[in-house]
Amino acid sequence: MLNKVVFLDRDGVINKKAAEHDYIKNWQEFQFLPDVAKAIKLLNQSGFIVIIVSNQRGIARGMMTEIDLQNIHQKMCHELKQKSAIITDIFVCPHNNNECKCRKPQTGLFLQAEIKYPVNRNQSFMVGDSETDIEAGKAYGVKTIAISEQGLGADHKCSSLLEAAEYITGVTK
Numbered sequence: 078m079l080n081k082v083v084f085l086d087r088d089g090v091i092n093k094k095a096a097e098h099d100y101i102k103n104w105q106e107f108q109f110l111p112d113v114a115k116a117i118k119l120l121n122q123s124g125f126i127v128i129i130v131s132n133q134r135g136i137a138r139g140m141m142t143e144i145d146l147q148n149i150h151q152k153m154c155h156e157l158k159q160k161s162a163i164i165t166d167i168f169v170c171p172h173n174n175n176e177c178k179c180r181k182p183q184t185g186l187f188l189q190a191e192i193k194y195p196v197n198r199n200q201s202f203m204v205g206d207s208e209t210d211i212e213a214g215k216a217y218g219v220k221t222i223a224i225s226e227q228g229l230g231a232d233h234k235c236s237s238l239l240e241a242a243e244y245i246t247g248v249t250k
């Protein structure tokens with residue numbers, strides 16, 4: 078049984094990005110963007126599972142630990158779940174540049190995900206706010222949505238995750 082999946086980048090899609098060259102290192106620094114729970118709930122209701130694929134180089138750089146990151150994700154998922162928004166799983170690249178096959182724009186995180194959750198690529202999407210997200214989604218073979226004023230070469234662009242979710246659920250009805 079193949080899943081319809083919406084892959085989401087995290088920083089800049091679910092929560093406010095850290096300043097350049099900085100990372101979200103603890104829950105105090107994590108701020109949800111508007112209507113994120115509503116967007117994820119809408120996707121869930123339309124039969125999509127939602128999986129986060131996130132580069133977190135702050136770990137390789139020693140600015141945070143895997144445990145710090147797990148704590149953030151546990152709290153994030155808990156808050157979303159209280160609003161009936163389910164994140165099925167989170168796949169993270171903790172590595173530095175050029176030392177792995179999972180750092181986006183490579184497709185390793187998607188390939189890890191599909192081992193656990195077989196993906197119907199024709200009916201799946203990647204939503205991100207950077208060019209590397211869009212490149213990775215295209216290389217993996219799903220439709221791409223940019224949350225960015227610049228279209229970043231994506232199939233579609235939106236101004237928020239809710240707008241993206243409305244678009245996705247509209248075109249896949």
Ligand SMILES: [Zn+2]
Pocket residue numbers: 169170171172176177178179180
């Ligand atoms: Zn990696």
